[in-house]
Amino acid sequence: MLARLGLLLMWLLHFLPLAMQALFGEWLGLALFALAGERRRVCLLNLQRCFPDLSPPQRQKLARQHFRALARSIVERGMLWWSSRARVARMVSLQGLAHLEAARARGPVILFAPHFVGLDMGWSRLCLDFEMASVYANQKSAAMNDALRRGRTRFGSPRLFSRQDGIRPAIAALRQGVPFYYLPDMDFGPRDAIFVPFFGVPAATITGLSRLARVAGASVVPCITRMLPGGAGYELRCYPAWDNYPSDDVAADTRRMNAYIEERVLEMPEQYLWAHKRFKTRPAGEAKWY
Numbered sequence: 001m002l003a004r005l006g007l008l009l010m011w012l013l014h015f016l017p018l019a020m021q022a023l024f025g026e027w028l029g030l031a032l033f034a035l036a037g038e039r040r041r042v043c044l045l046n047l048q049r050c051f052p053d054l055s056p057p058q059r060q061k062l063a064r065q066h067f068r069a070l071a072r073s074i075v076e077r078g079m080l081w082w083s084s085r086a087r088v089a090r091m092v093s094l095q096g097l098a099h100l101e102a103a104r105a106r107g108p109v110i111l112f113a114p115h116f117v118g119l120d121m122g123w124s125r126l127c128l129d130f131e132m133a134s135v136y137a138n139q140k141s142a143a144m145n146d147a148l149r150r151g152r153t154r155f156g157s158p159r160l161f162s163r164q165d166g167i168r169p170a171i172a173a174l175r176q177g178v179p180f181y182y183l184p185d186m187d188f189g190p191r192d193a194i195f196v197p198f199f200g201v202p203a204a205t206i207t208g209l210s211r212l213a214r215v216a217g218a219s220v221v222p223c224i225t226r227m228l229p230g231g232a233g234y235e236l237r238c239y240p241a242w243d244n245y246p247s248d249d250v251a252a253d254t255r256r257m258n259a260y261i262e263e264r265v266l267e268m269p270e271q272y273l274w275a276h277k278r279f280k281t282r283p284a285g286e287a288k289w290y
Contacts, residue, residue, distance in 0.1 A: 003141035014078035018091060019231030021079070025072030033067040042290055043067070043274045049289075050199035051269075065270035069227055073117035080124040081151035088155070092125035092225070096238035100179070100221055103241045108174040108218035111238070112209060113225070114185045114261045115273040122225030122236040123181055124155060133159040133173035134181040163188075167212060174216040181223070184209045185261055186273075187280045195283055196255045199262055204281035210246040210253035220245050224264050227271055 013021050033040055043066060047059045054062070079091055103109045111126075113119055126132055136152065139145040153160055159178060161169040174180050184206050187193075195202040213220050222239040246253050265272045277290050 003144040007143065007147055010075060010078035011082055013075055014082045017231070018076065018079070018233060021076050022072050022231030025075035026068040028075065029068035029071030030064065032071055033064050036067075039275045040067075042277055045289060046274045046278055049201050049279065062270060063274070066272075066274050069117045069271050070273070070275060073121070073227065077120055077151070080120060081147065081154065085128060085155060088124055089128055091233040092121050093233065093235050094125065094129075094238075095235060099238045099240050100223075103219040103221050104177070104179070106219060108177065108216045109179045109241075110174070110209065110213055110216075110218045110220050111179050111181045111223040112220050112257070112260075113181050113183055113223045114264065115183060115276065116225060116227075116264075116268070116271045117273065118225030118227045118234045118236075118271065119183065120152070121227075121234040122223060123152060125225075125234075125236055126179070126181065126223075127152075127155040127158050131157055131159075131178050132181055133161070133170065133178045135161050135163050135165075135170070135183070137163050167208070167215075170212060171216050174212075174218050180212075180218070182209060182212070184257070186276060187278050190281055193281065194251055194254060196251065196258055198258045198278070199265075201279060202283055203258065203279055205254050205258060207250050207254050209257055210250045214246045222260060222264075226268060 013024060016024075040063065043063045044059060047054065047062055051059065051062075080088060100109065100111070113122060123132070123134060134152075136148065139148060149160065152158065159169070159173050170180050170182075187204050188206055190204060192208065193204040193206045196205050197203070198205070209220065212218065219241040221241045223236065224239070225234055225236045227234055245256070279289050282288060
């Protein structure tokens with residue numbers, strides 16, 4: 001029931017100007033920061049471990065900013081799910097597409113898209129202009145799961161695979177020339193993961209980016225979507241394809257991935273998904289964090 005009410009609210013809000021949606025989302029984020037105790041604790045603990053030099057008040061401030069950005073992105077997702085193609089195109093500007101086109105001219109392309117709050121906005125904007133492929137994780141709520149799938153497949157003819165489908169559908173799409181929007185920076189448990197540093201903290205990190213690039217012979221083009229201030233929408237930016245990737249060292253490739261995410265996080269720290277239990281899986285013998 002709660003998920004259905006949330007979807008109804010998103011649908012109603014999508015009729016408003018984007019600036020008003022942004023304002024509502026930021027106020028909602030402050031309310032969630034006060035009320036969502038478990039996620040607030042997860043966020044603050046992540047920030048404490050990743051930014052030990054920040055004072056407790058500074059971490060509190062950054063956590064509140066994150067909740068504001070996260071809630072705003074959820075509210076504004078209604079634009080993706082129910083607004084017109086033209087309105088979505090206006091909401092998300094594109095930068096650096098020459099890097100994507102240059103990589104596509106050479107062969108298969110993986111768009112490496114870390115978990116910033118604008119992730120879905122970037123996906124939907126790309127689907128307006130390209131045939132795309134990606135993976136999704138099933139949600140606990142059937143209503144939300146259906147809404148996410150419908151929303152993410154509205155434009156174009158995207159190929160959306162469940163994580164449970166494994167890597168084969170992604171390889172097939174890549175070999176057919178379909179850019180693969182890949183999100184490999186969450187803690188999915190110890191399977192197919194190794195511990196590499198993330199802001200100096202050992203983090204269970206899947207090695208899929210390196211392995212998939214090798215098997216498919218794909219270039220890796222980082223793709224970051226930034227939320228703009230004041231209800232100004234979003235900016236999707238493609239960066240140059242990585243040189244010498246993948247290498248012969250999967251662990252080094254995975255460390256390189258996390259180091260790259262760190263660089264982008266420092267540019268907009270409030271927009272990374274700190275409410276996720278990024279350090280849920282711990283090395284053997286280490287106590288659980290959450």
